[in-house]
Amino acid sequence: MRPAELKALLRQVKLGKVAPDAAARRIAEAPVEQLGFAALDHQRALRTGFPEVVFGLGKTPAQIVAIVRKLHARHGVVLATRCDDAARAALRAEFPKAQVHEAARCVVLRTRAPRLVGRVLVLCAGTADLPVAEEALVTARTMGSRAELIADVGVAGLHRLLAHHERLRGARALIVVAGLEGALPSVVGGLTDRPLIAVPTSIGYGSHMRGVAPLLAMLNSCAAGVTVVNIDNGFGAGYAAHLINVGGGRSKR
C-alpha cells in the first residue's frame, strides 16, 4: 500500500465511507507474502514510497513472472530490471500490456499512467552507454518523474555538451552515464549546482576492467556534489534521482 493510498483510506474512514474494521483488515494485510522462493515485502511501498522492484539477475523466468503477478495485483505497478532474453519473453507472453524495454532489459507493468513531476535529466557520454541511460530513464519515469535524455556528449567534443548548458540548470537532479575514463560527471558537475549522480558503464577493454576505471574516476571526481552508483546501475541512479526530484515537493503533500 503506497502512502497516498493509505492516506486516502484514512480519509475515507474519517468520512465514514469505510468502516474502521474493514480499514484495519486492509491495512493489516500480511505485509510479507511468502512464495517459498521469495518473501514479498508489501510494506515497502509504505516505508519507501514505491513497491519492491524485481531484480531479475539470478532468478528464473518462472520466479520473475510469479513475483511480478503478485506485486502487480497488490500495488498496480511493477518494475522488473535485469531481465534476460528468456525473462523478457516470459513476461511479454504472460502480460501482454507490459512495456518491455529491450535495450535496457527492463519491464514495466502498470494499470494507470502516473502524473509526472519535476525534471530529471540523463546525459550519456557515448552511444554504447545508451542501454544503461535508458534503464535510468525508465526507472525515473516509472516512479513518477518527468525525465529526459541527452545522448553522446562525451568530453572529447566539449561543444556538444556546452550546447545543452541551459537544460542542465533546468533539472532538479542530473544523471551522468559514462564508460571509458568516466570524465563526463566532473565536467558536468563543474557547470551546475544540481545534485549529480554518476553511473559508470562496463563498456571498454583492457585496463577498463569492465567498469572499474570509470567507477574509480567518478569516486575521485574533482567536482563537488557528485555521488556514484554501481557499474551499469542505471536503475539505482534513476531511483535516487527520483527521490531527489520529488524531495522538495513531498514535505508539502
Added chain:
Amino acid sequence: MRPAELKALLRQVKLGKVAPDAAARRIAEAPVEQLGFAALDHQRALRTGFPEVVFGLGKTPAQIVAIVRKLHARHGVVLATRCDDAARAALRAEFPKAQVHEAARCVVLRTRAPRLVGRVLVLCAGTADLPVAEEALVTARTMGSRAELIADVGVAGLHRLLAHHERLRGARALIVVAGLEGALPSVVGGLTDRPLIAVPTSIGYGSHMRGVAPLLAMLNSCAAGVTVVNIDNGFGAGYAAHLINVGGGRSKR
C-alpha cells in the same frame, strides 16, 4: 559572486542605485585569479552556488593560507578541508576568527552566519567514524543546511537505530557513514524514502583494505536510492546532501 549577490546587484541597477557601468565592472571582475601555484575560479560561486572549496591535501600551509585569504576577501566565506596539523595551525594563527574543527581536519572562515534551511541528517555506525561524519556536518552547515548527527548506531545493535526512526523520515537528505562492513546504509535505506548518501570510512584492518570493503558493500547495497562517495569523503557527502536539501526550494526563488 554568488547567485544571490548577482541578483541583488541587478535589482540595484534596476532601482537606479548602481550605475550600469559600475555593475558591469563588478560582474566583469576577472573570473580567474592567478596566484602562480593556483588559479582561483571565482566564477564557481555563480556557476555552482558556492565558492571554490580549498582541498588541503598536497598543498603547503603557506599556499592554503594564501588561497583562503583571497577567497574570503572575494566571497565572505571559505571552507578548507583535509588540513593537516601544520595547515590548521597556520590558519588559526593567520585568521583568529576561523572555526577550526580538529577531528574533522577542516576550517571555516566566514563573515556572517548563514540562515540554515531544510534538514540534513548524518548517521554514523561507530565512534571511529565520527571525524568523517563531522566533516560532512560542517560542510552541510557551512553551505547553509540545518544538519544533525546521530552517532554510534551500527547494525549489530539494531534497536539503537530503530529508536531514531522518526528522525530519519524528517530529513530531506540522509548521510550514512560506516566503516567495517558498511552495512548501515542498506538497513537505513530500507527504512525510509529519503535520498541517502553513503560514506565508507577507512577504519578497519586486514581485508578491510582501508575502506575498500565498505565502499564495495555500499555500491552493491540492496536498498534502492543509495548513492556513494569516496572513502572518508565526508565533505563530498555534505556538499551533495546540501544540494539535495535545498533542491526543492530553489525552483521557487
Added chain:
Amino acid sequence: MRPAELKALLRQVKLGKVAPDAAARRIAEAPVEQLGFAALDHQRALRTGFPEVVFGLGKTPAQIVAIVRKLHARHGVVLATRCDDAARAALRAEFPKAQVHEAARCVVLRTRAPRLVGRVLVLCAGTADLPVAEEALVTARTMGSRAELIADVGVAGLHRLLAHHERLRGARALIVVAGLEGALPSVVGGLTDRPLIAVPTSIGYGSHMRGVAPLLAMLNSCAAGVTVVNIDNGFGAGYAAHLINVGGGRSKR
C-alpha cells in the same frame, strides 16, 4: 570406516561375534584406494567423521561416477558437489536411487536415511542466493543434522527477518547466505548468541566482482562470532555447521 562403524566392530570383537583376525583385516583395508586419477582416502571417515566428499569441479563425469561408486561401496553414503549438467546426468543414469539436487548441483547417494540431530538454520538474503543455501542445507542434512531454510530475508526489509527472531535462537548453528553487499550476517549476528557462518554469493554485477564485495563485508562484520567461507561455498558452510551442531553432543556419545 566411520567412527560409529569402528566402535560397533570393536564391540562385536569384544562379544566374540567377530574374530580378532577378521576385524584386523577389515580395519587394515587399504586406507588409500588407487584409481590412477584419484587416491581415495578411505580413512577420512575415521579421522574426520565423514567419508571424503567428491568435489566435481574439474573432474570428468566418468571420473566422478567411478569415485562415487567406490566411496558408496565402502561407506554407504556419498556426497558429490559442483556437478555440472553432464555429471548430474551421468550420476542419475548410473545410480537411479541417487538424490539429485538440480539447483544446488549436488548429488547424494546413500543406503540408509540418517537419524537427524540438533538444529542448523540456513537463512538467505534473496531468491538468487537459493542454490547456494540449498547446497548448505543438503550438506548438513546428508551429514546428519536437522536443518531448515528461511529464504529472502534481506536487510532492506528488516521486518521479514525480525519475524523469525525466535527461530534464530533455537538453532545450534546458523548459516547466513547473502550476495550484493553481504550485510545480513552482521544484522543476524547482532540478534543472537549462536555461532554464525557467513556465505557470500556471486550474484551481483559491476563492482560486486562475482562475490568479492560481500566476502570482504562478511570478513569485516561488526558482529562478533561471525566466521566466513569462500564465495558460493554452501558445502563448506553446511559441513562446518554440522560439526558445530554435533560438537556438544559428541563427547557424550
Added chain:
Amino acid sequence: MRPAELKALLRQVKLGKVAPDAAARRIAEAPVEQLGFAALDHQRALRTGFPEVVFGLGKTPAQIVAIVRKLHARHGVVLATRCDDAARAALRAEFPKAQVHEAARCVVLRTRAPRLVGRVLVLCAGTADLPVAEEALVTARTMGSRAELIADVGVAGLHRLLAHHERLRGARALIVVAGLEGALPSVVGGLTDRPLIAVPTSIGYGSHMRGVAPLLAMLNSCAAGVTVVNIDNGFGAGYAAHLINVGGGRSKR
C-alpha cells in the same frame, strides 16, 4: 545484563526476594547509554551472551577509558582490543586491576574470575603469529572458555604438529593462526573432526600483501569444516570458538 543475571533476577522475583516493580525497573534500565561519541548497547549481553567489546582502533584513549568504565560498572567485565600503546597506558593508569596483554594489545577488566568450561585449542604456525594467537586466547578465556596454546607448529616441520595429534581431538573448537602461505589449517583440518577457525596473519612480505595471501589460501582450503575470520582477527576467532565451545551445553541449561 547477562542471561544468567536475568535468570537469577527472575528467580528472585519468583521467590519473592525482589519486588516485581524493582525487577521491572532494573530490566528496563535504558538499554542504550548515550556518551555523545558512543551509544553503549547494554542489551547486547542479553541478546548475544556477552557485553559489548570495545574495539580500540580509531578511538582516543579518553574515549576508550570512558567506555570501559561504563561497561564495567554495568556488567562487571569488559574486554578492550586493538588498544595502542597510549590506550593501554591510559587503561593501566585508570584501572590498576586491569590485565594488560602487551603483545596482544588487549585489556581485560573484570570483577570476578569466570568458571572456565569446555576446551578451545589455539595453534599457531610461527613465532611471529603469537600476538594474534594470544588475542584469540585472551578472548576465549575472558568469555569463559578453557583455552590452550600450541606454538610454532608450521607445516614445513610436520612432526612438530603430529606430536600433538591427541590434543587436537580433545578440543571442542580449534583456532589455527598462520601467516606466510596459510597452509596449517588445511593440514590440521585433515586430521580432526572438530570445527576449525582459521586466522590469517599479516606477517610476510612482497606478494603476501599483508595477509591477503594466507586469507585466500584459507578460504580455499581443501579441508572441509574450515571457516575463516579477517586478517589478524584473533578476537573474532576467540569469540566464535567460545560460542562453539559452549554451544552444546547451552541448550540444556
Added chain:
Amino acid sequence: MRPAELKALLRQVKLGKVAPDAAARRIAEAPVEQLGFAALDHQRALRTGFPEVVFGLGKTPAQIVAIVRKLHARHGVVLATRCDDAARAALRAEFPKAQVHEAARCVVLRTRAPRLVGRVLVLCAGTADLPVAEEALVTARTMGSRAELIADVGVAGLHRLLAHHERLRGARALIVVAGLEGALPSVVGGLTDRPLIAVPTSIGYGSHMRGVAPLLAMLNSCAAGVTVVNIDNGFGAGYAAHLINVGGGRSKR
C-alpha cells in the same frame, strides 16, 4: 641445431668426414627463418639446449601447423603446447605420427625417441590438477628426462603423501601441482632437500580467482627451496625441472 648435433658435426669435420665448407654452410644456415607471421629462432637449440617450443595460444591452427613443420624439419623434434581442439585436430591430420596429449592439450612430433636420464617427480594434489601435471610430465620427457607422476596426494589426507616419502628423495627435481589453497608444495618442501617447482592451477571458485590464491600461497611458502611458475604452467615447470635434472650431468659431457 642442438648442441649434441653441433658437436657431432664438428667431430665429423675433425675426422674428415665432412668438409669444412659444408659444415660451415650447415652451421651458417639462417638462424632465423621468416614465415611472415613468425620468425623462427633456429639458434635457440644451440643457445638453450632445445628447439623453440610452439606456444599455441593466440595462433591459428594453420599457423601452428606451418611452424611445427618447419621446426620438425630442422630439429627432428617439436613440442607444441596450449593447442585448442581445432589445433590438435589440425596437427593430428597433418602429422599422423604426432603424439597428441588430449588432457594436457599438447602435441609432440619427433623422429626418434630420446634416451631418458635422471629423474623428475611430478606430484599433484587433486584429480582436477591432472591436466597441468601431465603437461609438465610430457614436457620433461620430451626434453629427455625420466619423469614420473604421483596423483591425488592433497594435504587433507597426509598419509597418502607420506606413503611416497622415499620416492621424493629419489628424484633430482620435484614438481608439485596444486589448486585450491596450494599448500602441498610447503608440506613436500619440508620433507626433502630436492629443488621443488610449485605450479598453481586455476581450479577453484570464488576467492580462488582462477589460481591467484594458490599462486600467492606458493610464493609465500614457509618451505625453503620452493620456486614458482605461472598458473597452470605445467610446461614451464617441466622445462625448468629438466634443466635442473640434467644440470649436474652436463658439465661432464
Added chain:
Amino acid sequence: MRPAELKALLRQVKLGKVAPDAAARRIAEAPVEQLGFAALDHQRALRTGFPEVVFGLGKTPAQIVAIVRKLHARHGVVLATRCDDAARAALRAEFPKAQVHEAARCVVLRTRAPRLVGRVLVLCAGTADLPVAEEALVTARTMGSRAELIADVGVAGLHRLLAHHERLRGARALIVVAGLEGALPSVVGGLTDRPLIAVPTSIGYGSHMRGVAPLLAMLNSCAAGVTVVNIDNGFGAGYAAHLINVGGGRSKR
C-alpha cells in the same frame, strides 16, 4: 571539414571563386549532427586533424553503418575499429569498397588514397600479438603515415631484434606490441632515441590477467622515452604515432 579543406575554401573565397555567403554557409554547417543514438562531432577534423573514429564496441551493426555513412559523406574517410563479425559483415555488405581488416577487426572507407609521409615502425614480440599490431598499422596508414611492421622479435631471441637495428633508427615513431611479460619495449627503448609507444596485449594465461602483467611492466620500463596505451589498443598507438610522425612537419604547413 579538415584543416586543408578549410584553407582551400578560404583561398577560393579570396580568389573570388566562392562567394563569402556560400563559404559562410558551408563553414556554418552544423558541427554536431544528431542521429538520436549519436551526436557526430564533425568539427573534430578541424580541431584534431582527423574526423571522428568509430569505436565499434557496444554499438549495433546498424548504428555503426549509419555513423560510417554520415562520416564518410562529410569527410571522405572513415575508420571503424573494434568491429565484431556482425559489424564487419554489415559494413562489407553496405560499402563494397570498404577495406576490411579481418584480424585487426577494423574497416576503412575512403574516397582517395592518402599521400603517406614520414615513417612509423611497428614491432611485435610474438605471432599472437599480430592482430593488435595490425590495428596500429592500419590506423597510422589511414591517417597518412608511412608505416611498416616487424613481427615476432621477442626478447628470448635477441638476435632477431638486433638484426633490425638500423630500421629502428630510421623511424620517426616506434610502436612496440607485446604480451607475456612485456619486456620488448624496454629492450628496444635502450637501442634508440625515437619516441616509443608500448602496447600490451591480452594474450597470456594465469597471472597475466589478460594484459595487466605487460601493462604494468611497460609503465615501469627502465628505458626512458617509453609511453603506454591501454591493453590491446593498437588504434591508440597508431593514432599517437601518426601525430608524432607528422609533428615536425605540421608547423611548416
Added chain:
Amino acid sequence: MRPAELKALLRQVKLGKVAPDAAARRIAEAPVEQLGFAALDHQRALRTGFPEVVFGLGKTPAQIVAIVRKLHARHGVVLATRCDDAARAALRAEFPKAQVHEAARCVVLRTRAPRLVGRVLVLCAGTADLPVAEEALVTARTMGSRAELIADVGVAGLHRLLAHHERLRGARALIVVAGLEGALPSVVGGLTDRPLIAVPTSIGYGSHMRGVAPLLAMLNSCAAGVTVVNIDNGFGAGYAAHLINVGGGRSKR
C-alpha cells in the same frame, strides 16, 4: 659521447685537426665504467641522445654523488631524479653549482646551458600536482626543449583551461598532469591535434589508491592520441616529450 660530439669529432678528423688514432681512442673509451655498485653506460648518449639519468630511488647519497661525478666528468651534463632530502643535501654540498629543484626532488649539474628548441607545454590540474609537473619541466629543459607550464586548470572550471586554447596548439608536444579522477587529458586531447602524454599523480585518498584511479582513467581516455606514463613519473613524460619535440627536426640535421 653525445651524437653531436661524435659528429664534431669526426668533422675534426676530416679537417685534420684530430689524428685518426686519437679519435679512435676517444671513441673507444670504455663504454661501461664499473663502480662496483654500478656499471655506468656511457654509450647511452650515443645510442639514445642523452647520457644515463640517475634514478635516485633505492640508492644511497654516497652512491648518487659518485655516479653524478663520473657522468658529469664524461658528458658535461647530468640529471638526477627522485633524490630524497639526504641525497639533495649531499649533491648540493658536493657540487655547489648544481641546480637543486626542491619540490621536484631533482638535481641538474651541467657545464653549459643548452640551446632550447621547439616547444613543450606542461599543464597540471591542481596545485598538488605541481611537483610532478615541475619534474617534467626540468627534464624537458635539461634535455634541450623549450618548455612552459600552465598550472591549476582542472576540469571542474573549464573556462580556466579554455582561456589557454591558443597555447595548446602552439606546442609540439603536450604533457598533462592530473590526480583525482585524471579527466584533464581527455578534455585537452579533444581540443588539439598535438601528441599528448598524460601523467597521473598520487594525490588523492581512499579509492584513489595512490594514483591508480587517474592512471586507469588516462589509459581509457576517449581522446585519441593520448599516451600514458607511470604514476608521478614527470621525468618519463618530460623525456618522451623532448624526443617528440625534436623528432621532426632531427631527420633534417
Added chain:
Amino acid sequence: MRPAELKALLRQVKLGKVAPDAAARRIAEAPVEQLGFAALDHQRALRTGFPEVVFGLGKTPAQIVAIVRKLHARHGVVLATRCDDAARAALRAEFPKAQVHEAARCVVLRTRAPRLVGRVLVLCAGTADLPVAEEALVTARTMGSRAELIADVGVAGLHRLLAHHERLRGARALIVVAGLEGALPSVVGGLTDRPLIAVPTSIGYGSHMRGVAPLLAMLNSCAAGVTVVNIDNGFGAGYAAHLINVGGGRSKR
C-alpha cells in the same frame, strides 16, 4: 644433525669408535626443542640438508638471539635473515664472531668455513637491487655454494649484459634480481640453458606496487626455464639455487 654428520657418526659406530648406545642417544636427541615462543626443528638438517633458518620478521631481538644460540649450539652454523637494525645490533653484541651483512640485513654465525662447490651466478639489474642480490649471495655461500655477483646489467643497456655471456654459461644455477619492469630474466633466459631463478624487487613507484609489476612480468616470462620467488626474497632464491647447484653431485655421495 646434518646428513654428513649422521653418516660420519654411523661410520664411527661401524669402526667401533662410538658405542651403538651412545650413537642412538645422540641420534635420538629431541628433534624438537621447545622454547615456549618457538619449537626448534632440529631434524630439519637431516631432512632437508641444512638447519632451520631464522626468519627475523615479526620476532623480537631477544627471541632471535635465543633461537640463534640454540641452533648454533646444535648445528655449528646459523643463518638469520630479515633482521632489522635492533636485531642485528643484538646479534653483534651477543656473538662477536657473527658476520653481519648490513645491506642484506642478514647474519651468519658459523664455527668453520664451508668448502664451497659448484657455481651460482647472481645478476642484478640496478644498483637499487643490490641488497636483495646480496641476500641471495650470502645464503648460497653460507649453504656451501661458490657464488658470484654481476651488478647493474639492466636491459636498457644490453651490451653491459652481453659482455658477461661466457660467465652465464659457466654457472650451474642463475639468480636474476630485478625491479622496475623485471625484464632481465627473460633476456638472460634466452641466452642460456641453465636453470634460472628470478627475484622481483620492491624498488619502483606508482604502478610498480612494491614489486607486483616485476613479479607478474617474471611469472609470464617468454623464456622457458625461469622460475620465480617472492618479491625481495633473495634468501629463497639463494637457497633454491644452492639445491640446484649441488643437485648433480649429491647422488654420487
